[in-house]
Amino acid sequence: MKKDAQFDLAIAKLAFKTHHFAFELGRAFFEQFDQSLIQEGDLHADLDLTKTDRLLTLDFHIKGTVRLTCDRSLEEFDQPIDVQHQLLVRYGDQDLELDEDVFQITPDTQTLPVAQHLFDYIGLAIPMKKLHPRFQNEPDENPEADSKLIFSTRSDADENDDEPSDPRWDALRNLN
Template sequence: MKKDPQYDLAIAKLAIKTHHFAFELGPDFFAQFDQSLIQDGHLHADVDLTKTELLLTLDFHITGTIRLICDRSLDEFDQPIDVQHQLLVRFGDREIELDDDVLQITPDTQVLPIAQHLFDYIGLAIPMKKLHPRFQNEPDENPEADAKLIFTTKASDDDDEESTDPRWDALRNLN
């Protein structure tokens, strides 16, 4: 990933209150990342950063469209995106990612880069099955495919007496 300081938040000089940041994410933003998932898009990201003495809370709201390729027809189409996500950043003795939504940074950290977080949140909003809008209202070819029961561990009441192993019956009687 190429580092673009445009998506860095200078947190050291911020007062203890809520701050608002706005970013326009276009083709230049997606070109920073070595990936083939998203090549183009036009999104607007609002980031509300609430700073306290012990914690930074970043609330992301990303809206717009990204350009995807349909899995069925290989046609390009615009996929609407509307993402709301929260990232917590706490202060500690070293920089570490504690969880997907929790980071720890040192108190002397001057800048918090958020470009990777913006990209990850957009990537999580992409549907698993990328279908052009003209295919989205079509019924599935095999609607029972999702409804099939493949495995069950409970035997029916009728088969319970016939299929019981006598060794298990002996063990049950030990109590």
């Protein structure tokens, strides 16, 4: 990934209050990443950062369109994206990713890069099956796709077993 300082937040200089940041995400933004999923888009990202003495709360709202290729017809189309996501960054003795939405940084950290988070949130909003809008209202080719999956731990071989069962298991089966 190429580094663009535009997406680095200077958190050391921020006061303890809520700050608003706005980013325009276009072709240049997506070219920073070595990937083939998204080549271009026209998105606007709003970021509200609330800073306290122990925690940074980042509320992302990303809205716009990304250019995708249809899986069925290989035509390009614009997929609308509207994402809201929250990221928590707490202070600790080392830099760690504690959870997918919780990070830990050291108190002497000067900047917080958000480009990768913006890209990840956009990527998660893209559907697994990328269909051109003209195909989205067609019925699915597999009629059994909507059927329910029923799971049973008992197999047919268990039912036809003529061996006597252990009485301890029979007593446990009666506990309902």
